[in-house]
Amino acid sequence: MRVERLGRDKIRVFLTFDDLVERGIEKEDMWRDIPRVHELFNDMMEQAYEELGFEVSGPVAVEVFALPAQGMVVVVTRGRPKDHEWMDDQDEELYELEVTLEESDQVVFQFDDLEAIVQAAHRTLPMTESGMGRVYMYEGRYYLALDNECGTSAFDDFIAVLSEYGQTTTTTEAVLIEYGTTVFAEDGLVNLVRYFPA
Known part of the structure; x- marks a missing residue:
């Protein structure tokens, strides 16, 4: 898994097929609402925070690009948090995912x-x-x-x-x-x- 920043509110994550296989995820699972995919997303966000200081909560747009022979590229764009979200430490971080998938030869x-x-x-x-x-x-x-x-x-x-x-x-x-x-x-x-x- 490789993470890079595209902008203040956007990152790109490269996932190899090995990354998916290790987690028992098929390519088709990426747009399904299943625990394994949520765990993968949490892993991606944890790595993005550790390497780039990129932190998300609230609405997140996720674009998944399936690449032939290479795996997948996931582009994550965070929405603007409302002011009260920064102040309320009681709230757990919740992701509101809007996932789109594109596949190309x-x-x-x-x-x-x-x-x-x-x-x-x-x-x-x-x-x-x-x-x-x-x-x-x-x-x-x-x-x-x-x-x-x-x-x-x-x-x-x-x-x-x-x-x-x-x-x-x-x-x-x-x-x-x-x-x-x-x-x-x-x-x-x-x-x-x-x-x-x-």
Whole structure:
């Protein structure tokens, strides 16, 4: 489980499939109101408090993004607490969860710099028969948007290698197209290898 802050009232939690399996949770359980999911949420909030000082009570919006081969990304946005909530120590912290789930066959990887995405392309291109992916630059980072084009088990291996160089992100391709710069609109891996030889 990895936690990062997105803003004053928003955090992002990356859950691997191992995190879910350890707790006996299936992907489909994430939008069910069951004790195991509540325990997972409490664990996430505890880690967010310990690592980021992020504390929640009251209304919380939870967005769950299921990523192929990678697990899930959970974005938690807290509502503004009313003044009396800070004053009343008798109240237990209660979460009012509003959960939405999105699932996609597409995955977007974020890379810190050009060298990282080029190295990833050289490692992964031989694993696929297609050029795969679109490459974007946005806010100083590089992004590779991928569709599952090579079958489930092969895609899992492919994603595992990419994870050595970058990380999945909840930034959507629509955001990258609108606000970023399109580097390669198609055949991203092929073009990275072609223009940046090892």
